[in-house]
Amino acid sequence: MSFFTDLQKTLxxxxxxxxxFIALFLIMAIFTATTDGVFISPRNISNLxxxxxxxxxxxxxMTLVIVIRHIDLSVGFLAGFLGAIAAIALTSxxxxxxxxxxxxxxxxxxxxxxxxxPVAQLGIPSFVASLAGWLIYRGAILLVTLKTGTIIIPDEAxxxxxxxxxxDIPGLDSFLPELHKLTLLLGLIAIVFxxxxxxxxxxxxxxxxxxxxxxxxxxxxxxxxxxxxxxxxWVLAGYNGLSWTVVIVLIVVGVYHFVTTQTVLGRHIYAxxxxxxxxxxxxxxxxxLIYVVFGSMGMLSALSGILFASRLQSATTTAGTLFExxxxxxxxxxxxxxxxxxxxxxGSIIGALVMLSLTSGMNLMGIDISLQYIVRxxxxxxxxxxxxxxxxxxx
Amino acid sequence: MDTPILEMKDxxxxxxxxxxxxxxxxxxxxxxxxxxxxxxxxxxxxxxKVLSGVYPYGSYxxxxxxxxxxxxxFNIRDSERAGIAIIYQELALVPEMxxxxxxxxxxxxxxxxxxxWNETIKRAGDALKKVRLNVNPETxxxxxxxxxxxxxxxxxxxxxxxxxxxxxxxxxxxxEDDSENLLxxxxxxxxxxVTCILISHKLKEVIEIADSVTVLRDGQTICTLDxxxxxxTENRLIKNMxxxxxxxxxxxxxxxxxxxxxxxxxxxxxxxxxxxxVILRDVNFNVRKGExxxxxxxxxxxRTELALSIFGNPVGYQxxxxxxxxxxKKSFHHPQDAISAGVAxxxxxxxxxxxxxxxxxxxxxTLANLREIAKRSVVNDNMEVxxxxxxxxxxxxxxxxxxxxxxxxxxxxQQKVSVAKWLFVKPDVxxxxxxxxxxxxxxxxxxxTIMRRLVSQGMGIIMISSELPEVLGMSDRIYxxxxxxxxxxxxxxxxxxxxxxxxxxx
Numbered sequence: 001m002s003f004f005t006d007l008q009k010t011l012x013x014x015x016x017x018x019x020x021f022i023a024l025f026l027i028m029a030i031f032t033a034t035t036d037g038v039f040i041s042p043r044n045i046s047n048l049x050x051x052x053x054x055x056x057x058x059x060x061x062m063t064l065v066i067v068i069r070h071i072d073l074s075v076g077f078l079a080g081f082l083g084a085i086a087a088i089a090l091t092s093x094x095x096x097x098x099x100x101x102x103x104x105x106x107x108x109x110x111x112x113x114x115x116x117x118p119v120a121q122l123g124i125p126s127f128v129a130s131l132a133g134w135l136i137y138r139g140a141i142l143l144v145t146l147k148t149g150t151i152i153i154p155d156e157a158x159x160x161x162x163x164x165x166x167x168d169i170p171g172l173d174s175f176l177p178e179l180h181k182l183t184l185l186l187g188l189i190a191i192v193f194x195x196x197x198x199x200x201x202x203x204x205x206x207x208x209x210x211x212x213x214x215x216x217x218x219x220x221x222x223x224x225x226x227x228x229x230x231x232x233x234w235v236l237a238g239y240n241g242l243s244w245t246v247v248i249v250l251i252v253v254g255v256y257h258f259v260t261t262q263t264v265l266g267r268h269i270y271a272x273x274x275x276x277x278x279x280x281x282x283x284x285x286x287x288x289l290i291y292v293v294f295g296s297m298g299m300l301s302a303l304s305g306i307l308f309a310s311r312l313q314s315a316t317t318t319a320g321t322l323f324e325x326x327x328x329x330x331x332x333x334x335x336x337x338x339x340x341x342x343x344x345x346x347g348s349i350i351g352a353l354v355m356l357s358l359t360s361g362m363n364l365m366g367i368d369i370s371l372q373y374i375v376r377x378x379x380x381x382x383x384x385x386x387x388x389x390x391x392x393x394x395x
Numbered sequence: 396m397d398t399p400i401l402e403m404k405d406x407x408x409x410x411x412x413x414x415x416x417x418x419x420x421x422x423x424x425x426x427x428x429x430x431x432x433x434x435x436x437x438x439x440x441x442x443x444k445v446l447s448g449v450y451p452y453g454s455y456x457x458x459x460x461x462x463x464x465x466x467x468x469f470n471i472r473d474s475e476r477a478g479i480a481i482i483y484q485e486l487a488l489v490p491e492m493x494x495x496x497x498x499x500x501x502x503x504x505x506x507x508x509x510x511x512w513n514e515t516i517k518r519a520g521d522a523l524k525k526v527r528l529n530v531n532p533e534t535x536x537x538x539x540x541x542x543x544x545x546x547x548x549x550x551x552x553x554x555x556x557x558x559x560x561x562x563x564x565x566x567x568x569x570x571e572d573d574s575e576n577l578l579x580x581x582x583x584x585x586x587x588x589v590t591c592i593l594i595s596h597k598l599k600e601v602i603e604i605a606d607s608v609t610v611l612r613d614g615q616t617i618c619t620l621d622x623x624x625x626x627x628t629e630n631r632l633i634k635n636m637x638x639x640x641x642x643x644x645x646x647x648x649x650x651x652x653x654x655x656x657x658x659x660x661x662x663x664x665x666x667x668x669x670x671x672x673v674i675l676r677d678v679n680f681n682v683r684k685g686e687x688x689x690x691x692x693x694x695x696x697x698r699t700e701l702a703l704s705i706f707g708n709p710v711g712y713q714x715x716x717x718x719x720x721x722x723x724k725k726s727f728h729h730p731q732d733a734i735s736a737g738v739a740x741x742x743x744x745x746x747x748x749x750x751x752x753x754x755x756x757x758x759x760x761t762l763a764n765l766r767e768i769a770k771r772s773v774v775n776d777n778m779e780v781x782x783x784x785x786x787x788x789x790x791x792x793x794x795x796x797x798x799x800x801x802x803x804x805x806x807x808x809q810q811k812v813s814v815a816k817w818l819f820v821k822p823d824v825x826x827x828x829x830x831x832x833x834x835x836x837x838x839x840x841x842x843x844t845i846m847r848r849l850v851s852q853g854m855g856i857i858m859i860s861s862e863l864p865e866v867l868g869m870s871d872r873i874y875x876x877x878x879x880x881x882x883x884x885x886x887x888x889x890x891x892x893x894x895x896x897x898x899x900x901x
Contacts, residue, residue, distance in 0.1 A: 208777045211796070264765045264772045271762050274751035280709050281740065281748055282763040282816070283731035341753050 003216040010217050015390055020334060020350040023383070027354060031361030039361050042239035049236075050162070052356040053245035054079070054307040058327035059334070059348040060256050061300035064293045066331055067273040069340035070119065070126035072294065073324050074133025075301040078111055080320025081137045083305030084144050087151040087315035090158060097157045104302045111137075112298020113291055120290040134324070142317060151315040162311030165240040166247065179234075180241030187233025191226045198222060245307060249349075252300070256345045269293060274341030329376075330355050333383040354379070399460075400425040400559060400590050401446075406457035408441055408450060415441045416455070416614045423559070428581055428591045430601045433611035433636055434863065439594050442611070443561055447481045448474040462558070480552035481561040486544050488551075490537035495519035497536050498551045522550040526580055542573030549580070553589075560584070561592045566600060567695045578604050596693045598629055598900045610635040629897070637863055637892035645868035646844045649851055653871070654684030655721060657855040658705075658738065658824045663716035665704045665879075674700045674712070675879045682824060682855040687846060689870030690859045691895050697879040698859045699743050702826050706740040707733040721823075734763060739822035741813050743829045743859070745806075749813045752802035756794055757783035759801050759812050764820045786815035791841060807838025814845060825849065826857045831865060843869060863892045877901050 011018065031039040038044060058075055065072045082104050089100045115133050118124040145151060153159060169181050176184075198221075205212050213221065236242055260266035272279040272289050280286050304323065309315045334351025336343030358379060362372045403421040407414070416438045423429045431439050444450050446459065448468030459466045461477055468474045471481075488497045498519045503510050519532040528546040536544060545565055552560055562581075566574040578600060581591055595601050601608060608627050610617040617635045620626035659681035667674050674697050682688045692698045704712050707730035718725050720736045727733040733740070742749040750759050760783045761768055768778045783797035790811045794804055801812055810830065817825060827846070831839040846869065850856055860866050866873055873890050875883040875898040883898040 204777055208781060210777070210780060262773050262776075264769050264774060267758070267762070267765055267774060271751050271754065271758070274753045275748070277709075277748035278742075278751050279762070281706070281730050281742060283707075283729070283734040284762075285729065285731065341751065 003214070006214040006217045007220065010213060017335075017344075017347075019386060019390065020347055020354070020383075024350055024354050024357065027357050027361065031357065031364065035361065035364045038364055040235070042235050042237075044360065044364070045232075045235050046239040046243065048353075048356055048360045049249075050243050050245045050311065051360070052352050053162070053249050054304040054311070055323065055326045055330060055356065056249050056349050056352040057252050057300045057307065058304045058323055059330035059352045060252055060345050061297035062324075062327040062331045063334070063336050063343050063345050063348040064256075064260070064269060065126075065297050066328070066336045066338065067341060067343050068269060068289065068293055069273055069276070070290070070293070071130060071328070072112075072115060072126065072133075072297050073130040074111075074115055074137055075130075075297060075304070075327060076320040076323030076325075077134055077137035077141060078108070078298065078301040078320070079305035079308060079323055080315075080318070081141045081144070081305070082108055082111075082302045083309035083319050084141055084151065084315040086158070086306055087153050087309055088144060090153055090155045091151060097155055100158070101306060104306060105299050108298040108300070108302025108305075109295045110298065111301070112294040112296065115298070116291045116294035119294070120287040126294075137320075141319065145315065145317045149317065153309065153313050153315070158306075159310050159313045161244050161248070162307050162309075163313070164244050166242050166244065168241065178238065180237040180239075183233055183237040183241035186242065187229055187237070190233075191229050194225060194229065195222055245311075248303070248307070252303070253345060253349055260345055265292070270341055272341075276340075326355065327352075329380050332387075333380060335383075335387055337387070351383070354383075398425050398463075399423060400462060402458075402460040403442070403446065404458045404460070406442065406445055406455055406459075408445055408455040414614055416445070419457075419611070419614065419616050421609055421616065422619065423590060423592060424607070426585060426588055426590055427606035428585055428593060428604055430605040430608045431592060431594045431611065432596070432598070432601060432608060432632060434861070437611040437636075438614040439611055440563065441614075443481060443563065443592070443594065446474065447471055447479060447561070475555060478556065478558035479561065480555060480557040480559070481563065482545070482548045482552060482565065483563050486541075486548055488536045488544055488547060491535065493533050493535055494523070494530060494539075494547055495532040497547060498522055498532075498554050500551075502555060518554065519550075522554045523547075525553050526550045527583075540573070542569050542576065545569065545573075545577060546580070553584075557589065559590045559592065561594075563594045564596060564695075565593070566595065566597060574600065596900060598632055598896075601632065602627055602629060608632065612636060612638065630893075633893050633896045637896060644840060644843075645865075646840070646847050648871075649847070651685050651851060653686045654853070656681045656683050656719070657721060658682050658857075659719040659722075660705060661717045661719070663701075663704070663714070663718075665700065665712040665714050667700075667710075667712050669711075673879065675704060678716070678876075678879075678881050680874050680881060680884070682857050684823075684853055684855055685850050686871040687850055687856045687858055687869055689866040689873040690857060690876060691863065691866045691873055692859075692861070692876035692899050694861060696876045696899065698861075698876050699828055700879075701876065702740055702828055702857070702859060705733070706730055706738060706826065734820055734822075737821075737823035738826065739763075739817035739820050739824070740826040741810075741817050741828060741830065743832065745809050745813050750801050750809060750816075753800060755798045755800050756787070756792065756804070756812055757797040760786055760797075760815045760819055763816055767819070782819065783815075786819065790815050790818075790845060805834075805838075807834035807841070810834055810838065810842060811845075814842070818849075822854070824855045824857065826859070828859045829861065830858060831860075831862070839865075863895055866890075866895065867892065875899050 028040065062072065085107065086100050086104045089095045090097065115130050118129045119126045166182060172181050202212050202218065268284045269289055272284060272286055276286055305320065308319055330352035331343065331348045333354050334347035336348060355376060358376055359372060362375065399422050401423040403419065406416050406419045408416040419438065419442060421442065433439050445455050448470045451469045452467040466477060489500065495516050499515050504515050504518065505511065516532050523530065523532060526546045526549050528543060528550065530539065530543060536547060565577055569577065581604060584591065605622050605627055607619060607621050609619045610632065620631065661679055663675055663678040665675040678701060690698050703710055704714055705718060707727040708714060709730055718727065725736055746752060757779050761779050765774060768775050768782060780797055786792065787794065787797055792811045792815065793808050801809055830842055846856055858869060867890055871887055873885045873887065873895065874881050875895055877899050882901050885894065
């Protein structure tokens with residue numbers, strides 16, 4: 001009895017947080033049913049995650065940009081442009097991949113800071129500043145690919161980023177031959193790590209006499225999350241295991257989640273988004289934060305460009321087209337508020353997954369592209385309406 | 396001459412928890428200049444908002460008779476139609492539009508299908524002549540000075556065939572010449588039969604121009620004085636404005652030694668490029684260990700600007716002058732510099748620039764000093780809750796948990812969160828800007844008690860306030876600010892409401 005009232009209370013209090021998970025679960029369930037299970041097949045899920053990668057990293061950066069009440073429209077073509085630079089560096093300049101990747105990431109940071117400059121120093125709206133970037137980088141891609149057209153990338157290490165999978169533990173071929181053992185092991189480690197850290201944090205809170213979830217609900221949460229991680233690893237292990245793209249996205253999300261929730265920098269970013277004047281009067285250097293957030297956005301654009309070029313094994317003249325809008329949509333679906341100060345990195349990742357699941361599922365069902373756009377638009381609106389409705393009522 | 400154009404009877408207006416007006420009666424005779432005076436918060440603006448329909452009929456009780464007819468105004472349009480025009484302190488002009496566009500904004504002269512611009516310009520010229528403003532109607536409003544903009548507003552009102560013109564502190568932002576011009580214009584309009592209500596803090600100008608004066612205090616009508624009878628004198632006005640007794644609403648003062656100078660400001664001048672005028676002139680003051688220094692002055696006198704300019708100047712004034720912290724010269728380029736030097740500033744507008752309303756109590760309390768609870772820049776959440784709970788207890792912040800969003804707290808408790816936030820930076824000097832604005836009596840007393848406790852622990856407090864009883868009840872020493880200058884310094888023993896009012900309206 002008390003377990004269910006506890007559960008109800010917890011769900012109601014966190015409906016905003018869990019709403020996205022529930023939506024994603026529903027969408028996946030519906031597509032699994034309508035495609036006779038093809039949607040949930042290891043191969044499709046693996047593909048889906050790899051396709052989400054380059055939008056997901058952009059959505060992570062975009063989350064912070066929107067949190068501080070700005071926008072960056074230039075990220076799509078910046079990603080495309082830097083992808084092309086990476087391709088040129090690998091082919092024409094003959095640079096090794098371990099130099100090309102850091103170089104391109106640094107160029108991304110610089111590009112982000114250039115967008116930030118007029119915004120921070122002169123108070124130019126970021127919409128305008130980044131729209132200029134959109135045009136400039138679009139021109140820049142065309143310029144660098146003018147002579148060659150599409151640039152084929154022959155470098156195997158580079159192409160593995162978007163297409164490769166982590167290798168399995170050697171010498172265990174006879175044991176569970178259908179499955180990827182290292183992936184399973186990593187999943188298991190993740191579950192153990194998750195449970196230990198949750199229990200630790202709960203114990204810590206109890207030591208400080210803070211309110212915690214009741215033990216029943218807490219156990220349920222642990223079981224549910226462990227099952228979820230377990231399920232995903234099982235599905236992935238059934239195909240080729242973890243892809244490098246997923247590994248990269250997980251690292252990016254982990255780092256950004258940590259920075260935004262646990263560090264002084266993260267707090268300052270959210271305070272600035274919530275009330276820029278109050279933040280400034282609290283001794284926060286608001287200008288510096290604009291550079292930091294746009295710089296990180298630029299770096300993630302570079303990463304997105306690398307992931308995309310690597311996935312296609314080439315740099316094309318249209319790479320990056322509409323990435324920025326997909327990233328912005330993912331962030332809004334994931335619960336970021338345009339009013340500033342609200343939005344989680346993890347939410348945006350879920351948002352990106354929701355949007356890509358829609359595309360993937362509808363493709364499998366053979367739904368026409370025209371309808372796909374309309375459905376995705378409707379989902380975007382519904383997500384934002386849900387967000388606004390749950391924010392104004394209660395809490 | 397003696398027929399009233401306006402009669403407001405028994406007007407009562409309540410806001411949640413506050414009675415802003417109680418049984419106010421207000422009578423204005425046709426063709427007179429009637430001044431409305433009172434301290435900040437006395438209810439002048441509220442009364443005018445009731446009259447102009449900003450607070451619609453039904454949200455207050457009482458009757459309004461205009462031109463002998465009972466009126467029910469549901470919005471500003473209704474009152475404008477009846478012939479009442481109100482000109483607010485913050486001008487309601489569109490800076491990027493021309494003078495003629497502004498004059499007929501919302502009242503456009505239409506030809507058959509489209510606006511007849513030629514007729515508009517011609518009539519705008521006529522309206523400008525009436526206010527004796529000699530500018531091209533095609534000038535953009537932003538290219539005019541504040542004084543001229545004021546006249547454009549009046550021209551706009553006159554173009555609507557106004558019978559009653561209300562001006563809310565029209566001369567607050569004007570220099571002496573412009574003020575004189577405006578007063579002359581009002582006299583002239585009176586000659587043409589326009590009745591005028593003037594809200595003003597400047598008693599000299601009230602005495603100069605008023606035919607009669609109504610004094611409001613604490614949401615009640617105190618008296619109406621008639622100039623023809625010789626009743627409008629400075630003494631009488633001030634006495635009626637401040638006439639309340641100071642009750643026992645301030646915690647007792649302890650005897651304590653005043654120590655070294657913590658913060659001193661010398662020859663402080665500030666110019667605002669945004670407003671295009673000098674806002675502070677040759678300000679000198681100091682605060683010492685263990686004392687509460689009151690800074691009194693009317694709204695717009697430059698008190699908040701003074702605090703901001705000292706506190707790292709985030710608004711970008713051009714500043715000349717020196718700051719000394721414990722005798723050492725310092726310069727602050729950013730609020731961070733001021734905070735590190737031990738200065739904290741609780742802003743006047745806690746919702747606007749004080750708190751992050753969408754964040755919770757603990758996040759607001761720790762915001763200005765996150766490093767204190769962080770190790771290598773990683774915030775310790777549990778420590779944060781602990782710190783927040785300590786302040787919750789010591790300042791008696793009424794909230795179920797420190798995880799409550801600040802926007803859900805009452806004004807008094809929000810103010811305590813603001814204070815807690817700045818106490819957590821462990822300052823030597825605490826600047827409190829209108830620390831008790833918009834909070835109830837009980838919470839006020841708590842804030843006062845906290846202030847007393849802090850000074851007895853050796854802090855120096857600067858309290859900016861427009862409530863004279865508060866200044867007198869709490870301060871050890873008082874500076875009076877008027878038009879960006881310090882016009883007086885009084886030790887508490889010599890200070891009276893009358894003296895302060897005199898210096899503040901100087």
